[in-house]
Amino acid sequence: MALESLPGGIASLWDGIARQKITTIYAVIRAAAADRQGAEIALAYAATIPLVRYTPLAQAACLALFAAILAPAQGEATPSPAPASDPMPLSRFFTELFSRATSWLHWPPSEVWNASVAEIVTALEAQAERELRLAGIPSDKSAPAGNYTPERLRQIEEQDFDPAFDREGLRALKARHQ
Template sequence: MTPLARLEEVTVRHGGHVVTLRPTLRAAMTLERLYNGWSGFLLHFDQFHLNTVQTLIRASAVSHVAAEALLSSLEGKPLKQIKATLEGPCVALLSRFLNPTGDDEGQGAETPKKTGKALSWSDAYAELYQIGTGWLGWTPQETWAATPTEITEAFKGKLAMLKAIHGSAEEDPAPQANDYTPERLKEIEELGHDPAFDRNKLHGLKARLNA
């Protein structure tokens, strides 16, 4: 397990049950759509709707079996006890979904920014999926299981590698994230250069992901 993965994971404990939660891309897309956006989800969570809390845990749990065992152990318990057990870890997990960089200027439930204008969360997640399966050459399963932060950091590494190998050509058009399939990257390596590489535009793309 990488240090980054450990930082993003949250642990829930109750009795002898231990459940590890991860803010994966699949979970992010699932939860964001549940109530037509993160604002709607947070409203339900703030009111501690039990179904909402259970959905959050099920969507984010590394082990489905462990999650179901934990939730079963809480069935019939007073709501106050359930809240005391689950609220803290769930709040920590939501902070990782909504502010994965951990800085003081996280987006919260508001839409992320795309070069100065609003970008919907669903569009941002779709772009990360394209980067994972296109630029990085990961399988769909690997991309869904990664967190947005892991995808972004791996993407930065790929850009740094391309820059180190091929340099930059500012007069050329910028590549699109989904242009860089594994086949395309192999072709670039064989050619020894990438005529579509544009340093300035790539800085803009990285800024969109870090916004």
């Protein structure tokens, strides 16, 4: 909640961290710290060392934090014995998905509206994997998300759309919200 309440929310923070913006990294450290005094001491020490030594490590830590707190994509979640929290309204889910696709992936809105949910989620996962790899954080993922095998993804790319996605349902949903 503390991270989402910062200007621009999680998407803006993700972008700033990916670009190694020191002010964004400091903001994430301050907002996510369990011990605020300890965070300020660590940041004061960081000001005394060259940024080239500090920034990649801080960036990797911030990306690891984001990887831990962002909800897993469909099909990746493991069952929990704890009762589920209140479900997210569908309109909020699509708003979040649209926001992440336009900010993290830098897709134009027209491209996002023409993509399936699975295509957007797959692209977001690939971007997250790329950022983690660039930060030197090893990935434990070896298989594509959900039921999308490399062969299936190739077929979708060849057809230029995912036949399993209900585009008419999406059009109807968009029409109701306009």
